[in-house]
Amino acid sequence: MTAIASGPDLHSVARLTELADYVIPFALRAACDLRIADHLADGPRSVADLAAATGTRPRALLRVLRALAARGVFTEGPPETFALTALAEPLRSDHPRSLREAYPLITADVQAWGHLDHSLRTGRAAFDEAHNVDYWTHMQRHPADGARFDASQRAVSRREIKALLPAYDWGSFRTVVDVGGGNGTFLAALLAEYPHLSGVLFDQPHVVSSSGPVLAERGVSDRCTVLGGDFRTEVPAGGDGYVIKRALYDLDDPGAEEVLRAIRAAIRPDGRLLVIEPVVEPGDEFDWGKLYDVLLMVMRGGGSRSREELTALFGRTGFRLERVLRPKGLPIVEARPI
CATH class of the missing domain: 1.10.10.10 (Winged helix-like DNA-binding domain superfamily/Winged helix DNA-binding domain)
Structure with missing residues (x-):
C-alpha cells in the first residue's frame, strides 16, 4: 500500500x-x-x-x-x-x-470562458453557447470587438514574422496566395523582403477591406492583388505558393477539408502549400499549440492537429505532407499536390 x-x-x-x-x-x-x-x-x-x-x-x-x-x-x-x-x-x-495590443480584455471572450464546461460536454464552441452566435459573426456584428481582435492578431503576427521569414525559402516562389490572410500583415512583410514576388491577399471582403494602409506602409501595393470571398468554396487560382496561416485550425475536419479542396483546385501542379499553425505532439513537453488547442475549442470550435492528423487530412484532399519545419514560434507544414 x-x-x-x-x-x-x-x-x-x-x-x-x-x-x-x-x-x-x-x-x-x-x-x-x-x-x-x-x-x-x-x-x-x-x-x-x-x-x-x-x-x-x-x-x-x-x-x-x-x-x-x-x-x-x-x-x-x-x-x-x-x-x-x-x-x-x-x-x-x-x-x-x-x-x-496582443492582450485585449474583450468581454465577449471572457464570457465564453465561463462556458468551458459546455465545450467539455459537447465538443462544441463555448462562445456559441454564451452568445448564440459564432465567433466571426459576432466580430462582424460588433466592430469595436472586431477591431480589437484584428489589432491583437497584428501584434502577434509582427512577432511571428521575425521567425517565419528566415525559416523557409520564400524566394523560390513567384506568386504567393495568402488564404485567410486578414489585413495582409504577413503577406506585406513577405513581399517587402522579396521584391521579385507578387502576392494575392484573399479573405472575407470586410476583412481585406482594411489591407490598403498595411500594404501601402510596406510599399508593396503594386505587387499585391486584394480579393474578397469565401475560402471554403473557391480561392484565387494560379499561384505556385499557397499560405494558410493560423486559419485552418479554426475549422473542424469537414470545414478544413472544404478549404483544402478549394486550394487543391486552384494550385499549380508544381505548387506548394504551407500551413502555418501549431502542430501538437503527445507527452508532457510544453508547447503553445496545446494551449491554442483549448483556446480554439472554446472560441471557435476548431483545434490544433498532430502531424498524423494533418497527414490524413491532406491525403483526403489531394495533398501529400512533405515536412514540418519548426522555427522558433509557429511550425511550417509543407505539402504538395498529388
Whole structure:
C-alpha cells in the first residue's frame, strides 16, 4: 500500500494556486487596454497622475498595479508611484516587439470562458453557447470587438514574422496566395523582403477591406492583388505558393477539408502549400499549440492537429505532407499536390 504523506506538498499547493489564478491575466489585459506602460515610458508616475490620464479611480488602479508589481510587471518605488520593469517594457506601444495590443480584455471572450464546461460536454464552441452566435459573426456584428481582435492578431503576427521569414525559402516562389490572410500583415512583410514576388491577399471582403494602409506602409501595393470571398468554396487560382496561416485550425475536419479542396483546385501542379499553425505532439513537453488547442475549442470550435492528423487530412484532399519545419514560434507544414 502506498504511504500517504503526513503533510501537504506546499510547493504543489503554491504552484496550483498560481496556475489557477485569473487575477493577473485580467489585470494585465486591463493595463494593456489602459496603455499604462505608455504612460510610464518617460519615467515613474504617481497613481493619481495615472488615474487622471486613464480615466480610472486612483484607489482601484492602485490595487491593480500593486498586484501586477507583485508579479514583476511594473514596480512600486515610493508608495503609490510606479515605474516600468524589464517585463513591462514590451507592453509599450513603441517597443519593437510590442505586445500591448496582443492582450485585449474583450468581454465577449471572457464570457465564453465561463462556458468551458459546455465545450467539455459537447465538443462544441463555448462562445456559441454564451452568445448564440459564432465567433466571426459576432466580430462582424460588433466592430469595436472586431477591431480589437484584428489589432491583437497584428501584434502577434509582427512577432511571428521575425521567425517565419528566415525559416523557409520564400524566394523560390513567384506568386504567393495568402488564404485567410486578414489585413495582409504577413503577406506585406513577405513581399517587402522579396521584391521579385507578387502576392494575392484573399479573405472575407470586410476583412481585406482594411489591407490598403498595411500594404501601402510596406510599399508593396503594386505587387499585391486584394480579393474578397469565401475560402471554403473557391480561392484565387494560379499561384505556385499557397499560405494558410493560423486559419485552418479554426475549422473542424469537414470545414478544413472544404478549404483544402478549394486550394487543391486552384494550385499549380508544381505548387506548394504551407500551413502555418501549431502542430501538437503527445507527452508532457510544453508547447503553445496545446494551449491554442483549448483556446480554439472554446472560441471557435476548431483545434490544433498532430502531424498524423494533418497527414490524413491532406491525403483526403489531394495533398501529400512533405515536412514540418519548426522555427522558433509557429511550425511550417509543407505539402504538395498529388
